[in-house]
Amino acid sequence: MRLHITLEDELVRSLDRRVGRRRRSAFISETVRRALEDAHRWEQIEAGLGSLAKEPHDWDEDGASWVENQRGSDPARLG
Numbered sequence: 312m313r314l315h316i317t318l319e320d321e322l323v324r325s326l327d328r329r330v331g332r333r334r335r336s337a338f339i340s341e342t343v344r345r346a347l348e349d350a351h352r353w354e355q356i357e358a359g360l361g362s363l364a365k366e367p368h369d370w371d372e373d374g375a376s377w378v379e380n381q382r383g384s385d386p387a388r389l390g
Contacts, residue, residue, distance in 0.1 A: 318326075330338040370377035382388055 326335060326338065
């Protein structure tokens, strides 16, 4: 789909120095795609905030040990 956007002259010069005139669209598409994925991830993180119960958890005292024990308890895990 074609889309008309306006960019500052210096921004376009920087873009051209980085990727060249013929790669503008591909670079902009990939950059927008990544920005949207990042925004979606942040929405998911924010939606999950506060979802854990306030009571004490097994990992509260020593999170690193808890993770190590969890990893070791999986017989399918290699390494």
